[in-house]
Amino acid sequence: MSRRALSQPRGIGMLSVVAIALLAFPLIAVVIRQPWGQLWESVSNESSLQALWLSLRTSTVTTALAFVVGLPFAWLLAKGSMRGTSVLRALCVLPMVLPPVVGGVALLYAFGRQGVLGGILDEWFGVRLAFTETAVVLSQFFVAAPFFIVVMESAFQQMDARLIGAARTLGAGPWHTLVRIVLPVVRPSLIAGLVLTWARALGEFGATITFAGNTPGRTQTLPLAIYSSLEGGNDAALALSFLMMVVSMAILVGLRGSWLPALRRGGT
């Protein structure tokens, strides 16, 4: 059987089927087993809504924080000539490949009551971070912000440096140049980086449960609520999982077009 097209290596179709089965089938299973009659009830009860609202709120705050402090850091990594840049980069990007639960332990020993800094905060200012909503944000930031920093560093590096030179010699100061030239030019990467960070923060589980705990109405985010209801053996887990799938799908659809290709190229 010969088709009028360039032939592909033999067997890749079969291997692809395995990949599709492992990736797509579990998602389809959630849809198949969904008790549709109870979906609205499971999603709209008070504890689910609390978890959803907390998740949306914290992941948005985390993303904003990543933008405010991560963007300057990414700029420094891309353009700075200071010594030890590569060590700093390695350290700050490590959370990306670290098991999130290890991140939670690290945060606990840094900002927890017995932690290196947490002890001082508690003693001097009476501030306790662990097991609060702030801890949720810190956990999400620890795990998600490196994605943003990596995306932005790459975008800044790949940007045509002459555009910055042109702006500066035309009379623009460094901030004016950053806001009016650099950010608009890297906009596709910026949006992709922010959305990725937000999505990663929304799904954060390991660091959050370790450092912020799993208190309904306080630190129980949507992923934690799913875990809890699965342990409790009720169908809410399925419904909430479906809810997160819908949100994630919406992100992917929103990202297609100009933003995702920018990310694939890893830059502007």
Next chain:
Amino acid sequence: MSLRLSCSIERRDFALTVNLTVGRGDVRAIIGPNGSGKTTTLHLVAGLLAADAGTISFDGQMFDDAASGGFLQPEQRHVGVMFQDNALFPHLSVADNIAFGLRARGNDREKVRHVLAEMLARLDIVHLARRFPRELSGGQQQRVALARVLATQPDILLLDEPTSSLDTDARDEIRELLGNTFRDFPGVVLLVSHDEAETQRLATSVTRIDLRRDSTVMASLNDSV
């Protein structure tokens, strides 16, 4: 009244020494092979690079003084740079590209509008004002780049291979435009090129970069005078 460079810059496998004095009204061509430090020289004058030793000054104003650590930022030097391949801002229209420097320097709306109209007319690009750089031909982009630079009335004009990316017709056209511009320009012009015909036509004097290659590339730029 002149631009004076007496400085050097070193990189891992490259060292450039520049001794150059260019007076107002002079159009100095800098010629030399690729990788000999022509663009680096322009960047030193513009303040996009700092010298490792020596000084750069213009009309008595210190631009760069390695010994004292003095360094004037690019936006304070009143230098206009035409980069190789233009470096037009891709997200801004032709009009906004040209007005960028005027706005960055804090000119009021009326002044910006006035200078913009003058530049568009002078470079014959009024009909392109609302277009974006990607919609322009190479020659048109070069006109916009020149308008953008001239709008801020720089004291020093730096041009990096201004016609190298153009086809023959556009090249002749831009050369003529540059010739006219230089004739009226009251400041200092540094023109980097590796095209002898271009430098002969446009420059009032020529400085050639000497290159010696040992383990490192040693380049030096010296006034013949």
